[in-house]
Amino acid sequence: MHKLLKQSFLEVKQHIPTTHSYESLLSHCLNVATENKHNAYISVHTNYAKNKLNENLNKLENNSLFGIPFSVKDVYCTKGINTTNGSKILKNYIPPYTATIVSKLENAGAIMIGKTNMDEFAMGSGNIFSYFGETKNPLNVEYITGGSSGGSAASVAEGSCFFSLGTDTGGSVRLPASYCGIVGFKPSYGSCSRYGMISYGSSLDTVGIFTKKVKESAVVYNCISGKDDLDATTNIHTTRVDLSNLQNNLNKEKIKIGIPIEYFPDELGNEIIKVMEETMNFLKDQYNVEFEYISLPHTKYALSTYYIIATAEASSNLSKYDGIRYGYNHFKEENTEKNDSIDLLNYYISNRSNGFGQEVIRRIVSGTFTLSVDKYETYFKKAQQTRRLITNDFYEIFKKQNIHFILTPCTPTTAIKRNIFNELKPYEMFINDLFTVPISLAGLPAISVPINLENTNLENNLENDKTKQTIGLQLIALNENDCIMGGELLEKVKI
Numbered sequence: 001m002h003k004l005l006k007q008s009f010l011e012v013k014q015h016i017p018t019t020h021s022y023e024s025l026l027s028h029c030l031n032v033a034t035e036n037k038h039n040a041y042i043s044v045h046t047n048y049a050k051n052k053l054n055e056n057l058n059k060l061e062n063n064s065l066f067g068i069p070f071s072v073k074d075v076y077c078t079k080g081i082n083t084t085n086g087s088k089i090l091k092n093y094i095p096p097y098t099a100t101i102v103s104k105l106e107n108a109g110a111i112m113i114g115k116t117n118m119d120e121f122a123m124g125s126g127n128i129f130s131y132f133g134e135t136k137n138p139l140n141v142e143y144i145t146g147g148s149s150g151g152s153a154a155s156v157a158e159g160s161c162f163f164s165l166g167t168d169t170g171g172s173v174r175l176p177a178s179y180c181g182i183v184g185f186k187p188s189y190g191s192c193s194r195y196g197m198i199s200y201g202s203s204l205d206t207v208g209i210f211t212k213k214v215k216e217s218a219v220v221y222n223c224i225s226g227k228d229d230l231d232a233t234t235n236i237h238t239t240r241v242d243l244s245n246l247q248n249n250l251n252k253e254k255i256k257i258g259i260p261i262e263y264f265p266d267e268l269g270n271e272i273i274k275v276m277e278e279t280m281n282f283l284k285d286q287y288n289v290e291f292e293y294i295s296l297p298h299t300k301y302a303l304s305t306y307y308i309i310a311t312a313e314a315s316s317n318l319s320k321y322d323g324i325r326y327g328y329n330h331f332k333e334e335n336t337e338k339n340d341s342i343d344l345l346n347y348y349i350s351n352r353s354n355g356f357g358q359e360v361i362r363r364i365v366s367g368t369f370t371l372s373v374d375k376y377e378t379y380f381k382k383a384q385q386t387r388r389l390i391t392n393d394f395y396e397i398f399k400k401q402n403i404h405f406i407l408t409p410c411t412p413t414t415a416i417k418r419n420i421f422n423e424l425k426p427y428e429m430f431i432n433d434l435f436t437v438p439i440s441l442a443g444l445p446a447i448s449v450p451i452n453l454e455n456t457n458l459e460n461n462l463e464n465d466k467t468k469q470t471i472g473l474q475l476i477a478l479n480e481n482d483c484i485m486g487g488e489l490l491e492k493v494k495i
Contacts, residue, residue, distance in 0.1 A: 066109030089355030099196025117151030146176030171436025173208030178472030315367030323351030
């Protein structure tokens, strides 16, 4: 990998045009992307990227995103470019429009180079459920990247681009960021437009950002956030990040961070506990941070609540993929004649059962069950009520206990080997989302930041075979400005 690709885009901008050009930067990224040795990309668009750069040259060079190559999770619509959502059922779908946030980035001069691999319909936590194959972790190819935005995380970690757009429904940005050793930022629900994002769970889906440094996430967020008339869920009062005062705000007052006691279950690995403890000690000693153990009592219901709501919304959102209006049509694709004895229902069943993967089918069936007439009150309604209790827990802590940030583990363990993860039962895979889904249910912003382990033997002792591993911690705040500020603080930790 060229040394330039290991840097953040804010660092790279300092070398242009003195020692490097935007053309050479793009060329280096495309070389890595087209090699695609980690299967991070479903498609790479070399000519598209080069044409975009040529169109933009000499227009917006003072913009911090100008000329910076980025990738996009293949859940975002891109006009004239295949958008598959990681699924066979959409493998030939070409949208007639581009997602709002992708357009915003391109208008700022950023260069999209490709569409990244993902768990089909964003359903999964290991990036093993893609129709286009598993994505490999650039830190060690034997391990999962995490999902569902694993391709986006891998594209940044491998150096084929400088930032990437993912989606986060229940942890799909924060989880792979932690496993791949990069920053993963989930803004609050409604702060960024979802127009052009193919839906999974509409009340949970949010835009997500992968970068190498926390400040870069703020730069990208400021570009893509804000009210969008094409998305009624966007918030007119969206918080922007004040990049000029991040450090000043950190030094202004004593910082109080809450540590939820519910986030230390039996499933939590000893190495994660050790990093949490040493991070707290570092921040106490170096930044005079005050820690307080807090309680979020309804956290124990979060995982079941999330999967009831998410699958119910998915069963509704995915009902339109019937192979008639659009999507995979089994009879046309396989050149199979439709037997006259096949009625409309079985025609749908054939298209959907052959077009969707097993994990998507599993979640559709689960969601349909919880929305059925005799189960709605028992499951879906109760889940919505519990969601409100989980949300209230967070707001009580922030507003009544004067907590600035909440710090938690991001994942119960370090990255899992792919062959082991593939053998897990579905409910065992769900455990990966244990620490991320409560924040998604509450609609709050959160950021996963990799902890610098350079001064400890922990990095080499995480696995018996001494493979490269990383640990990310999750920081939660009331708004994006505070979240980025806390992320910058976490980024300074050295243990």
